[in-house]
Amino acid sequence: MESSRRLCKYKVEREVLDEQRLEEVTQRKTHSDTHRSLTESFKDSLRCTVPKLKRSVMNSLPVLYWLPKYSIWDYGMPDLISGISVGIMHLPQGMAYALLASLPPVFGLYSSLYPTLIYFFFGTSRHISIGTFTVLSIMVGSVTERLAPDVAFLRMNGTNITTEVDIIARDSYRVQVAAATTVLGGLIQVILGLVKFGFVGTYLSEPLVRAYTTAAAAHAVVAQLKYIFGVSPTRFTGPLSLVYTLKDICSLLPQTHLPTLVVSAVSMVLLIAAKELNSFLSPKLPVPVPMELITIVAGTLISNYAYLNINYTVSVVGEIPSGLSPPSVPDFSIFGEVMGDAFALAIVGYAISISLGKTFALKHGYKVDSNQELVALGLSNAVGGFFQCYSVCSSMSRSLIQETTGGKTQMAGVASALIVLVTILKLGPLFQELPKAVLAVIVFVNLKGMFKQYSDIATLWRRSKIDLVVWLVTWVSTLLLNLDLGLAASITFALLTVIFRTQLPTYSVLGNVPGTELYLDIEKHREVREIPGVTIFRSSATVYFANAELYLEALKEKSGLDISKMIIYKRRQEAKQKRRERRAERRAKRQARKERRAQRAAQQLFSVEEEPGWRDTCIDGNVTDKEDQGWTERENGTVFVIPTSPGAPEGQGRWEYLKGGDPECTSLGWMSELQDGDTTTLGSSSEDTLSHDLERISLGSLGKWTWDIHSIILDLSTANFIDTVAIKTIKNIFQDFSEIDVDIYMAGCQACVVEQLEIGDFFSESITKRHLFASVHDAVLYCLDHRGATSFPRYESSVVSKIR
Numbered sequence: 020m021e022s023s024r025r026l027c028k029y030k031v032e033r034e035v036l037d038e039q040r041l042e043e044v045t046q047r048k049t050h051s052d053t054h055r056s057l058t059e060s061f062k063d064s065l066r067c068t069v070p071k072l073k074r075s076v077m078n079s080l081p082v083l084y085w086l087p088k089y090s091i092w093d094y095g096m097p098d099l100i101s102g103i104s105v106g107i108m109h110l111p112q113g114m115a116y117a118l119l120a121s122l123p124p125v126f127g128l129y130s131s132l133y134p135t136l137i138y139f140f141f142g143t144s145r146h147i148s149i150g151t152f153t154v155l156s157i158m159v160g161s162v163t164e165r166l167a168p169d170v171a172f173l174r175m176n177g178t179n180i181t182t183e184v185d186i187i188a189r190d191s192y193r194v195q196v197a198a199a200t201t202v203l204g205g206l207i208q209v210i211l212g213l214v215k216f217g218f219v220g221t222y223l224s225e226p227l228v229r230a231y232t233t234a235a236a237a238h239a240v241v242a243q244l245k246y247i248f249g250v251s252p253t254r255f256t257g258p259l260s261l262v263y264t265l266k267d268i269c270s271l272l273p274q275t276h277l278p279t280l281v282v283s284a285v286s287m288v289l290l291i292a293a294k295e296l297n298s299f300l301s302p303k304l305p306v307p308v309p310m311e312l313i314t315i316v317a318g319t320l321i322s323n324y325a326y327l328n329i330n331y332t333v334s335v336v337g338e339i340p341s342g343l344s345p346p347s348v349p350d351f352s353i354f355g356e357v358m359g360d361a362f363a364l365a366i367v368g369y370a371i372s373i374s375l376g377k378t379f380a381l382k383h384g385y386k387v388d389s390n391q392e393l394v395a396l397g398l399s400n401a402v403g404g405f406f407q408c409y410s411v412c413s414s415m416s417r418s419l420i421q422e423t424t425g426g427k428t429q430m431a432g433v434a435s436a437l438i439v440l441v442t443i444l445k446l447g448p449l450f451q452e453l454p455k456a457v458l459a460v461i462v463f464v465n466l467k468g469m470f471k472q473y474s475d476i477a478t479l480w481r482r483s484k485i486d487l488v489v490w491l492v493t494w495v496s497t498l499l500l501n502l503d504l505g506l507a508a509s510i511t512f513a514l515l516t517v518i519f520r521t522q523l524p525t526y527s528v529l530g531n532v533p534g535t536e537l538y539l540d541i542e543k544h545r546e547v548r549e550i551p552g553v554t555i556f557r558s559s560a561t562v563y564f565a566n567a568e569l570y571l572e573a574l575k576e577k578s579g580l581d582i583s584k585m586i587i588y589k590r591r592q593e594a595k596q597k598r599r600e601r602r603a604e605r606r607a608k609r610q611a612r613k614e615r616r617a618q619r620a621a622q623q624l625f626s627v628e629e630e631p632g633w634r635d636t637c638i639d640g641n642v643t644d645k646e647d648q649g650w651t652e653r654e655n656g657t658v659f660v661i662p663t664s665p666g667a668p669e670g671q672g673r674w675e676y677l678k679g680g681d682p683e684c685t686s687l688g689w690m691s692e693l694q695d696g697d698t699t700t701l702g703s704s705s706e707d708t709l710s711h712d713l714e715r716i717s718l719g720s721l722g723k724w725t726w727d728i729h730s731i732i733l734d735l736s737t738a739n740f741i742d743t744v745a746i747k748t749i750k751n752i753f754q755d756f757s758e759i760d761v762d763i764y765m766a767g768c769q770a771c772v773v774e775q776l777e778i779g780d781f782f783s784e785s786i787t788k789r790h791l792f793a794s795v796h797d798a799v800l801y802c803l804d805h806r807g808a809t810s811f812p813r814y815e816s817s818v819v820s821k822i823r
Contacts (some may be wrong), residue, residue, distance in 0.1 A: 021332045035792070035797045035800045035801050035804070039787070039788040039789055039791075043097055060084070072665075072762070073233060075800060077651065078388070078391065079141075079391075079394075080140060080141065081140075081141065081142065081143050081388075081391065082139065082140045082141075082429075085428065089428065089430070093172045093427075094427040094428055094430065095432075097213075097424075097425035097426060097427050098425075098426055098427055098428060098430040098431040098434060099421075099431075099434050100306060100424055100458040101420070101421050101424040101425050101426030101427075101431040101434070102421075102426070102430070102431040102432065102433065102434020102435045102437070103434060103435070103438060104306050104307065104309070104420050104421070104424045105148050105417050105420055105421045105424075105426075105431060105432075105434075105435040106434065106435035106436070106437070106438025106439055107309040107312045107438065108309060108311065108312070108416070108417050108420060109150055109151075109435055109438065109439050110128070110131075110312060110315070110438070110439065110442055111132040111311035111312055111314070111315045111415070111458070111461050112127075112131075112150070112151055112311065112414070112416075112417070112461070112465070113127035113128045113131040113150065113151050113439070114127050114128065114315075114336070114450070114453075114458055114460045115127070115311075115458040115459070115462045115465075116151040116152070116156040116462065117130075117151070117156070117409075118242075118243070118246065118455065118458055118459065118462070119153065119156035119157050119159075119160050119239055119242055119243075119462060120156045120160045120163060120197060120409050121159075121160045121163045121164050121193055122158075122159075122160075122163065122190065122193055122194060122197060122409065123190055123194075123336075123337075123339075124336050124339065124450075124458070125339045125340060125443070125447060126194060126407055126408070126440055127151050127411065127428065128447070129343075129344070129403075129406060129407055129408050129443070129445050129771070130150060130151050130403065130408040130409055130411050130444060130757060131150040131151060131411075131435075131436075131439045132408075132436050132439045132440055132443065132678070133399075133402065133403045133406045133408050133525070134149050134150065134399035134400065134402075134403040134408060134436065135148075135149050135150060135387050135399075135401065135432045135433075135436040135439075136432075136433070136436050137395075137398050137399040137402050137732045138395055138396070138429065138432065139429045139430075139432055139433055140391065141391070141394060141398055141399075142391075142395040142396075142429060143376070143386075143387050143388045143391050143392055143395070144375075144376035144379060144380065144387050144392065144429075145379070145380075145383070145385065145415035145426070145427065145428050145429060146376075146418060146421055146422045146426060147372060147375050147376050147378040147379065147421075148413060148414055148417035148418045148420075148421050148432065148435065149372075149396075149399055149411055149412065149413055149432065150411050150414055150417065151409075151411060151414070152368075152371065152411065152412050152413070152414050153232075153235065153236065153239055153408045153462070153465070153466065153469070154231070154232055154235040154357060154367060154371070154502075155364060155367065155368055155409075155411065155412055156239075156409070157235050157238050157239050157242065157502060158235075158360065158363065158364055158367070158410070158502045158503070159197050159200065159201075159213075159364070159409045159410055160242065161256075161360075161502055161503070162197070162200050162357055162360045163192075163193040163196045163197050164254050164256070165256045166192075166193075166196045166353070166356060166357070167192045167193045167196055168256075169189065169191055169254060170254075171189075172184050172185040172186075172188050172192075173185070173191040181558065182602060194407050195349065195350050195353065196228055196353055196357070197407075197409040198347075198349045198404045198405070198407050198408070198409070199349040199350050199351070199354060199357060199404070199410060200353070200357040200360055200361050200364065200404075200408045200409070200410065201361075201364075201400050201401075201403060201404035201409050202349045202400070202401050202404030203354050203357060203358065203361035203398030204360075204361035204362070204364040204365040204368070204397075204400055204410055205365075205396075205397045205398065205401030205402070205403070205404060205410075206397065206401055206636040207365040207397070208365045208368075208369060208393050208394070208396050208397025208400065208401075209361055209393075209394055209397035209398060211365070211369075211393055211397075212390050212391065212392075212393030212394035212395075213390075213394065213395060214486050215390050215395050216389035216390075216393070217373075217388075217389030217391075217392065217737075218389065218764035219366065219369070220366070220369050220370040220373050220374075220389070222510060222513070222514070223366070223370040223510070224486070224513055225374075226475065226479060226486045226489050226490045227489055227490070227493050227509055227510070227513050228370060228371070228374070229472050229475055229490070230475070230489070230490040230491070230493035230497070230509070231367070231493050231494075231497055231502075231505070232371075232469055232472065232508060233469055233470070233472045233473065233475075233494060234493070234494045234495075234497035234498045234505065235469075235497065235502060236466045236470060236762070237261070237498060238261060238497075238501075238502065239463075239466055239496075239817075240463060240466065241261055241264055241265055241268070243459040243462050243463055244265075244268050245268065245447065246270065246279075246283075246334070246455045246456050246458070246459035247279070247280070247283040247456055247459050247460065247463070248268070248271075248275045248279065248280055248283075249275060249277075249278075249280060249333075249334065249456070250268060250271040250272075250274055250275060250276070250281030251271075251277025252264055252267040252268045252271055253267050255267075256501075257501070258499060258500045258501065258504065259499055260501060261498055261499070261501070262499070276332070276333075277455070278327065278331035278332070278333050279333050279334065279456050282318075282327070282333060282454050282456045282457065283456040283457075283459065283460055284689075286314060286318060286456065286457045286460040287460045287463065287464065289313050289314065290310060290311070290460060290461065290464050291464055293308075293310040293313070293314075294310050294464065294674045297482075298309055306424050307420060307423075307424075308365060311461050311465075314457060314460075314461065315450065315453060315457060315458075315461075318454055318457035318515045319449065319450055319452055319453045322335060322452040322453060323452040327452075327454060328452065328454075329713035331710075333454050333455070333456070333747040334453075334454065334455045335451065335452050335453060335454050335455065336450055336451055336452075336453045336455060336458070337451060338448075338451055339447040339448055339450055340441070340447070341444060341445070341447050341448055342443070342444060343443065343444070343477075344406065344407055344655045346405040346406050347405065347407070348405065349404055349405070359503055360503050363502070363503045363506050363507070364410045365397070365400075366506070367412075367506065368396060368400075368411070368412035369392070369393055369396055369412070371412050371415075372390055372392060372396055372412045372413040373389055373393075375388070375413045375415060375418050376392060376413070379418070379422060388704075390761050396412065399411060415468070416465065416468070417535055421435075454748060468488075476490065476491075479498060481584065485516055485520070488516070489509075489512065489513050489516060492508075492509065492512045493505070493509035493512070493513075496508040496509055496512075497509065518565060521560040521563070521565060521566060522562065522565050522566045522569065523566075523569075524558050524559040524560035524566065525558075525559040526556070526557070526558055526559075526570075526574075526576075526577060527540040527541075527542065527543075527556075527557050527559075527577075528540070528541055528542070528549070528554060528555060528556060528557075528572035528578075529541065529547075529555035529556075529557055529734065529795065530544075530546065530547035530548050530549040530550065530555070531548050531549075531550060531796075531799070532544075532546065532547055532548075533546065533548060536794070536796040536797075538555055538734070538795045538796070540557075549669060550799055550802075550803075551727075551802075552727060552728060552729045552730065552802075552806065553729070553730045553731075553732060553798070553799060553802050553803070554577070554578045554579065554728050554730070554731045554732070555731075555732045555734060555795055555798075556573075556574055556577055556731060556732065556733055556734065557733075557734035557736075557737065557796065558573070558603045558737060559568055559737060560737060561737060561738040561739055561740060561741070561743050562735070562738055562741060562745040562748070562749070563740070563741065563742045563744065564742055564744035564745065566745075567744050567745045567747075567748040568748070570745075570748065571748055571751075571752065574731070574733075577656060578728060578731060579728070580728065580756075580759070580761070582755045582756060583755075584760065585759050586755060586758055586759070589758060589759070614667070675698075698807060728761055729760070729761060729762065729802070730761065730763075730764065730802040730805075730806060731761060731762070731763050731764070732757060732765070732766055732792075732795060732797050732798045732799065732802070733749070733752070733762045733763065733764070733765045734765070734766055734767050735765055735766065735767055735768050735772060736766070736767030736768075736769075736795075737770065738768070738769070738772050739771070739772070740771065740772065740775060741772050741775050741779075742775075743779055746775075746776065746779040746781050749765070749781070750786070753785070753786050753790075754785075757785075762802070762805070762806075763790065764790050764791070764792060764798045764801070764802065765790060765791050765792070765798075766791070766793070766794055766795045766798040767792075767794060767795065768791055769797060773791065
């Protein structure tokens with residue numbers, strides 16, 4: 020009592036804000052107001068004004084924004100040096116990665132020229148280098164070899180019975196396939212960019228992308244083994260093609276072409292040593308030494324003067340046409356066969372480019388527009404496809420060179436394109452004697468960075484087991500299912516992990532941190548105090564159709580109230596009570612009729628002489644007048660007592676009863692106060708007996724019909740949306756718990772969630788905005804005030820102060 024009186028001396032320091040009061044204070048816009056604002060914004064977007072047109076053109080052509088401000092004195096020389104360095108890297112990588120795409124090397128140079136110039140006008144990143152990339156080259160190669168396999172271009176070798184592959188016809192059709200795939204992928208990127216789908220790249224998480232590129236590196240290595248060993252394995256397509264190809268190469272190892280293997284081994288040793296030396300000396304060098312270009316030049320010179328192709332049948336690049344090829348329209352009939360591959364190329368290429376672009380933008384303090392980047396990359400591919408280019412994106416190695424050598428703008432890309440252009444026009448024929456093994460070695464050595472990504476396994480094991488599972492599933496699926504199906508399976512699995520995590524969130528009961536308005540999980544914090552009579556329930560994820568049922572089950576478990584059983588029990592009791600009342604009413608009517616008949620019989624008997632035997636004598640010899648005492652007896656031995664309460668209205672008296680034939684040995688009790696299982700009512704049947712058995716089972720499972728919770732607060736601060744299934748579930752929670760006299764309140768709802776509740780007809784006469792509170796603490800204060808804080812003397816609120 021003393022503590023209760025002491026608590027009454029406290030008051031709340033601020034007003035308790037429910038949703039209705041909050042709207043009055045803040046004057047929140049209604050859904051109709053928001054709808055009108057959206058309509059007006061849409062109308063404004065359709066109006067054409069000069070400033071809006073200028074801004075639209077600037078956004079579509081970013082070069083118009085930064086080129087007039089370009090300072091030759093500040094940026095000219097750094098961009099020129101950076102462009103020359105990147106252009107030198109374009110030459111070996113373009114020719115080497117063309118082999119990954121199963122195309123002639125010159126088309127790799129084309130892919131390093133045209134897309135770079137297109138990106139110069141439309142791109143927003145200043146440091147990424149657009150051109151050939153390992154992963155996309157492998158993906159294009161899987162398409163070209165699937166649609167244009169060697170077996171489809173066999174021809175008779177002169178008059179001999181043997182056949183050989185028509186390389187010219189095969190390569191020509193593969194170029195058409197690659198160009199059609201590139202154009203289609205570019206159009207997909209442009210469309211996604213125009214409809215503001217730049218966020219689509221966010222579905223490729225970093226563990227997924229790194230695992231995917233690591234598995235793609237394994238595909239690249241297997242694809243280059245035939246050039247390194249000089250063998251001709253069978254081309255396999257579809258799932259497990261990597262395994263079959265590797266198995267076939269291993270079976271062909273006894274047929275290894277030794278001169279080719281020697282060229283490969285020497286080139287690899289020298290290139291690895293030179294790159295390691297370059298890395299060691301890079302802090303002291305103004306620009307990195309182009310080791311790949313030096314290797315190509317050295318390999319070409321040695322092959323040319325040693326006649327490796329003629330004397331030792333070492334496979335070389337062959338004829339490289341000088342000059343630029345005219346644009347041509349791709350074969351649109353191929354689009355249907357490469358739709359899935361084009362979409363995969365569009366998504367993967369954009370994800371790699373935007374991740375690199377945002378990294379450099381954050382480092383140098385400028386902004387990259389994700390939607391415009393998608394449009395720029397799409398135009399680079401779509402336009403490039405008309406010039407026989409294949410799919411391109413940014414390259415990590417070239418972008419790092421462009422940034423570290425001082426590149427400031429995309430003028431560095433123009434400089435690198437000029438280097439490639441000069442090579443195509445004048446220097447191309449000089450590389451005709453370059454061994455393909457040297458290009459394969461360049462690809463192999465440049466994959467070193469991707470091989471280092473296997474260290475992600477140990478890192479993710481320590482940081483996140485779920486991300487590790489995503490990494491492993493992506494890696495395995497990409498290896499076994501190839502790059503297209505592997506990407507689809509990886510994205511699907513990654514999205515499923517998100518769904519599973521929202522389906523299985525952490526449910527907790529919160530308590531108050533003394534002296535604050537904070538509420539934390541009582542199971543994880545020792546000093547947190549539970550609010551007596553109030554259960555604060557929170558889910559770590561938003562409530563929606565996939566976890567609404569689990570949310571309800573967790574609420575039952577955490578609150579300790581099995582609401583389903585309790586409601587069934589209550590309704591069963593109500594039904595039994597109604598049956599008892601009906602039976603009592605029928606008995607009362609029967610008894611009233613008997614009483615009237617007895618009164619009429621008594622009136623008749625009073626008119627005649629009194630006959631002996633009217634009175635019965637008990638065992639003890641006392642005479643008892645049963646009629647005067649109001650006793651009636653039936654054959655089953657149950658005796659009812661006619662109510663004799665004076666002044667009681669007819670039909671409203673409570674009936675007392677005895678069980679057994681001897682009224683002296685039986686106790687009386689009021690029928691309305693009977694407890695279940697104590698007695699058997701008059702006229703009870705086997706159905707009533709079964710009801711008593713079920714009732715005893717319910718009582719045994721439920722325990723005492725009492726609980727110490729009067730309010731439950733649902734903390735919805737983690738919810739960022741709510742769907743119709745969740746709205747229905749929360750409605751049911753309100754209705755079910757109200758049947759056992761437990762109040763439900765919601766707290767911390769974001770404005771968008773409140774708006775969705777309004778649209779979903781959540782509020783009614785019984786569930787109003789008075790049940791929503793701005794914070795958990797507001798809801799707690801309301802519960803204690805509404806139910807009476809004096810009932811819980813041990814609770815000391817942290818936001819009350821003593822009245823002075």
